[in-house]
Amino acid sequence: MHADHFSVTRVMIDGGREICVRLAGDLDADARTVLRRELYDAVHDNGAPLLVVDLQETAFVGSETIGALLDGLVRAQEAGKAVQIVNARGVVRTVLQVTGVLDLFGATAESSARLAAFDGGAVLPLPPAPALPAHWGRAAG
Template identity: 75%
Template sequence: MRLEHFRIARVMIDGGREVCVRLFGDLDGDARDQLRRELHDAVHDNAAPLVVVDLHGARFLDSEAISALLGGLLRAQEAGKAAHIVNARGVVRTVLQVTGVLDLFGATAGPPPLRRKAT
């Protein structure tokens, strides 16, 4: 049995005005379907006008995870929501830069300017 090598957590922030999907570990083909579901739910299960993907805990993203990430963030925009990537660092940031994903979603290397408490 394989140990969990990734984790995805979804939290509401700022009184429900933001939904944050936090990614941890190595996101590869094994993470693709769960990432797609979490992003779908982040877009459709609430009225938050902002969807943020926090990559602080992500160590690796492969092409399947990037595809799921890109699809989810594009769906957020199609639903009229703002979509951003935060805390992209190291090899994860490099991969997202090379693929052009960073340019599409206003990615930052650090946390958003205001720290908010999860609700």
């Protein structure tokens, strides 16, 4: 999914053993719903045991993005998937470290190097997915 200031793309990596959600641009409140949908689909519509969130092209993460990442982490763990955040740099890495989010996701130099070397791939088609739980679309408060 692409918007004017962000994109979220899902790809299969390593022969289907990993599903990667690549984030790019400024992920603010506008990205929340799209990111939650992509993470939900990444967890539920494939058998990959590892979900990787690649932040190499991400310039900004807002609190809404952090909330969506945490929701995705919980959903992946409930589904028995391992989760990693890779390639978080600069202010994005700092924000994720300060908030404690980076510590919740496993991140290894090996996985970052493998993804950096991966030159892309076919974007997964978006098959019909189960409806999101009603509370996913509501604002907190």
